[in-house]
Amino acid sequence: MIENVRFKLNGNPVEVSVDSDRMLLWVLRTDLGLTGTKYGCGESLCGACTVLVNDEAVRSCTTTVKEIRGKEVITIEGLAGNGRLHPLQEAFAAYDALQCGYCTPGMILNAYALLRKNPRPSRAQIIEGMNDNLCRCGAHERIIQAIAAAAERMGGTRDAG
Numbered sequence: 050m051i052e053n054v055r056f057k058l059n060g061n062p063v064e065v066s067v068d069s070d071r072m073l074l075w076v077l078r079t080d081l082g083l084t085g086t087k088y089g090c091g092e093s094l095c096g097a098c099t100v101l102v103n104d105e106a107v108r109s110c111t112t113t114v115k116e117i118r119g120k121e122v123i124t125i126e127g128l129a130g131n132g133r134l135h136p137l138q139e140a141f142a143a144y145d146a147l148q149c150g151y152c153t154p155g156m157i158l159n160a161y162a163l164l165r166k167n168p169r170p171s172r173a174q175i176i177e178g179m180n181d182n183l184c185r186c187g188a189h190e191r192i193i194q195a196i197a198a199a200a201e202r203m204g205g206t207r208d209a210g
Contacts, residue, residue: 051067052066053065053066054066054069054118056120056121058083059083059122065114067114069113069118071113072109073112073113074088076114077100077122083124086099087152088110094183095183096108096159096182096183097151099158099159100124100158101158104161106161106163123158124154125153125158128158135161136202137161137164137195137196140202141153141195145188145191146195148184148188152186156182156192159181160179163178169200170197170200176193179192
């Protein structure tokens with residue numbers, strides 16, 4: 050059923066007129082042109098489609114747009130602020146925590162949600178928290194290092210820069 054769905058996207062109010070059962074992934078990519086959110090498995094298993102909904106990591110490939118009505122959605126495009134990359138984005142670049150980069154947006158947003166819940170995670174907690182985001186290129190060790198470095202830099206705050 051076509052409905053008007055309002056939500057906040059990357060800090061800005063948005064209203065879309067779409068089938069409310071349409072997956073958020075396709076609304077973001079196709080209707081709103083935010084292609085940083087990637088399609089991976091389509092079954093909520095790989096994490097490439099991860100976005101933040103009210104600061105929680107959510108798989109957009111299995112989240113309908115009606116489920117985000119009235120909520121705040123942040124995509125990789127909205128994580129940076131004031132012309133500066135977020136510390137997680139900087140750390141991923143500094144630690145070369147990517148190869149092909151396809152899974153990187155989902156990794157960064159999942160790591161953001163992890164650090165919101167646990168600002169000073171141990172290595173084991175980082176590994177456990179990132180376990181459901183898959184990287185086929187083999188950058189796992191550098192991803193763990195980048196998240197640990199970002200946590201240290203952020204000092205337990207949400208958006209330290």
